[in-house]
Amino acid sequence: MSVLSFSTNSDVGQWLEDNLLHALLLTLGHNSSAILVKDGEVINGYEEERLSKLKADSHFPSGAITEIMRHDILPPDIQIFISHWFLDGTLPSTPNKYYDPYFIKRHFPKATVMSVSRDFTHHDAHALSAVSFFVNHNDSDVAPNTGILVVDGFGTMGETLSVYSCDSAYTELELKHRSFGFHTSLGLMYQYTTSYLGMKENKDEYKLLGYAARIEDLSLSHAVRQRIIELIDVESCKLRDDIKDVSSVLGNDSDPLLTIEALPNTRMRWFNTWEAIIKELDVHLLTHVNTKRVIVAFMVQCILENVLVDVMTSYDYDHWILSGGVFMNVKLNNDLSTFAKTICINPICGDQGAAIGVYEAANPPIELHRTLNWGKRTLNIEMLQAVKGIHVLPTRSAIKVAVRALELNRIVNIVNADSMEFGSRALGNTSTLALPSIENVELINRLNGRDNIMPMAGVLREDDMQLMHDECDKVLHSLKYMVCTRYFRFNDIKEYIGAAHWDPQMNRYTGRTQSVDRKNIMWHILNKLHNVDQELPMIINTSFNPHGMPIVLDTIDIINAHVTMSKDTDRVITVIYSGEI
Structure with a gap:
């Protein structure tokens, strides 16, 4: 079994004195990103989509790097840490869509480049990134008997699911299990099912949860x-067997035929699987798109839960740390929490945060400041103030x-003039707020060109969470990032219904309440x-952006989104805030 360690220089102070360095952390592929670290502290970071305006952009993050350089001077000999998914474990020597070594050479001619490899894989990077998040947020004594579970589409060596144990100090991880091969990939199952149902891969996966919840509505x-x-x-057993198959698990370094x-x-395997199932159930269902979506989405959700519950319960770990794109599934995380004393979900569990793990393998632990408000903003205040309905104010x-405005039942967009969120969630720096009614949810969706398949997230003060939801203490450090649902303590929630999601299996309401x-x-x-x-x-808190566009970043984004939302109603205002709370 291989062992991963955080760098543990015995004299961190001396390390910092000798290495007052910038480091650039790049994630390639889906949701490509760039993060700037200085002296072990994150000081800036963007996903490429924020600059390119292409949702879930997978191009090389040249725009994100350029935006970082607009705010900070980067030395030509900067250290660059790269997470990627190229199956041979090496970076290409010539430019392609995902990686541009010429861009790096042009801007950083003396840079040292370190990346994932055969010896330190994409999943290893995910694991260290997740543990880094946990350690940065953990005030209490460390808990023994902790497992780390990484599940996504696939990694550099074709790995699709990895299990690690963690020592009590969270400085050393030991690989316990690894599955290889696309046929074992739960992430690819989810991705290709989204496409089979006529939705966009790597963009619309979240909608499957909304469709799955409607299974009881079908006749x-x-x-x-x-x-x-x-x-x-049947399908759960097939995947369980594939994941545990000796030819697909730890033993070989990778699948050489992959x-x-x-x-x-x-x-095609998943397209054929779902097509055969739908035909068997009722040939007429093929002509009803939403019926097919509900049935298949429900099946995918159940398969996902069955397989990962089986994986988790195969080990005796009391505590679990979860990372990888599959864990953006908030209902899955809720279900898994019932099989552990505690869980912690990395809020940047998608690929955009994996480069942190590459950095962590070579340096003392990174300082995350317990926030993801990494992106710097520079706004044109005069231009914003000239737009009707936009208010620029001290905090x-x-x-x-x-x-x-909220007490008058209006829709309020709030934007931090100085910083924005990194990752897929709007956390209060770039959010649309309203009272949690169905009418407000439908209005916000209509104004932004979205559908109503998914509910929105509620927001509560931290002291109110346990009063509203069950077992909040089982989810460590992750509830502020809206990556796990909790059950409401009661079913009479008419005043909160816009932030609730019905669970037909448990006959209860849940919410991914923030x-x-x-500090927020x-x-x-x-x-x-x-x-x-x-x-x-x-x-309720939803991201401030029209459908199909990333969360707004700059002055033009803000104006366009505000005008789009307010053109057919006078109920929308946008508030730009700056300064200490």
Whole structure:
């Protein structure tokens, strides 16, 4: 079994004195990104989509790097740490869509480049990145008996699922299990199922959860429902066997026959699987797109849960740290939490955060500042102030304006003038807020050109979370990032229904409610929100962006998004805030 370690220089102070260096952390592929670290501290970072305006952009992050250089001077001999998924474990020597060595050579001619490899894989990077997140947020004594689970599409050596143990100091990880081959990939199953159902890969996967929840709405016979359950068991067993198959697990360093050209065969496998199942259940369902989506999405969700519960319960770990794109599935994380004393989900569990793990393998632990507000903003205030409905205010004044607007049942976009979120969630720096009614959810979706398949996330003060939801203490450090649902303590939630999601299997409401503390502007908005019909103050938080576009970054983005939302209604305002809370 291989062992991974964080760099543990015995004299970190001396290390910093000798290495007052910048480091550039690059993730290639899906959601490519660039992060700037100085003296062990994240000081800037963007996903490429924010600059290119292409949702989930996978091009080499030249735009993100250029934006970082606009704010900070980077030395020509900078250290560059790269996470990628190239199957031979090496970076290409000539430019392609995903990597441009000429760009690096041109801007950083003396750079030292380190990346994942055969010896330190994409999954290893995910694992160290996730542990780094946990350690940076953990105030209590470390917990023994911790496992780390990484699951995504595939990594540099064709790995699709990896399990690690972790020592009690969280400085050393030991690889316990690794599955290889596209046929074992839960991430590819999810991705290709999205495509089979007529939606966009790497963009619309989240919608499967919304469709899956509607299984009880279908008028299906008892026999059909029973057959669906049987087929779920069949497909779950196939994947379990593939994942545990000795020819697909740890023992070989990789699958030597695995090439990127094999992906179409995996895609066709899932297309054929779902086509055969739908035909068996009822040939007429093929003409009903939403019915097919609901059935297949429900099956995928159940298969995913069955397989990963089986993986987790195969080990005796009390505590689990989760990373990899599969764990953006918030219901899955909720279900897995019932099989552990605690879980911690890396909020940047997609590829955009994996380069942190490459850095961690060579340096003392990175300082994340317990926030993902990494991206720097420079806005044209005069241009913003000239637009009707946009208010540029000091933070305390912005809070008052936002509260008053929410109490009047208006839609409030809030934008931090100085920084923005890194990752897929809007956390209060670039958010659209409203009272949690179905009407407001539908209005926001209509104004942004979105559908209503998914509910929005609620926001609560951290002290109110346990009053509203069950077992919040089982999810360590992750609830502030909206990556795990919790069950509501009661089903009479009419005043919160816009932030709730019905779980047909448990016959209960859940919500991926965001927990906020005093450092977040939304805590202060909630704390002053009095003139509303709620026992506990809650608002909904969704990202400020039109459908198909990334979260807004700059002045033009903000104006375009505001104008789009406000052209057919006078209920929308946008508040730009700056300064201490």
